Amino acid sequence: MKIIVDQDKCVASGQCVTAAADVFDQRDEDGVVVLLTDNPSEDLSADVHQAAAVCPALAIVVED
Structure with a gap:
């Protein structure tokens, strides 16, 4: 699994940290x-x- 984040798209909601x-x-x-x-x-x-x-913001992409 590889994770890619787009910091430019991020809206700082913090949902990723919670999850x-x-x-x-x-x-x-x-x-x-x-x-x-x-x-x-x-x-x-x-x-x-x-x-x-x-x-x-769909700023996280997961590649399996």
Whole structure:
């Protein structure tokens, strides 16, 4: 699994962090998504897919 985030699309809603805090964080200054790892373990797959699904800006792409 590979994760790609588009920080330019991010609207800083924080839904990704709520869904997968081990994979996503937010910058302190503006809340834009920060990818902690672009290739997380398979046990986080459901959380990562949920984060991509709930992102209101569609700023997260997951490649399996």
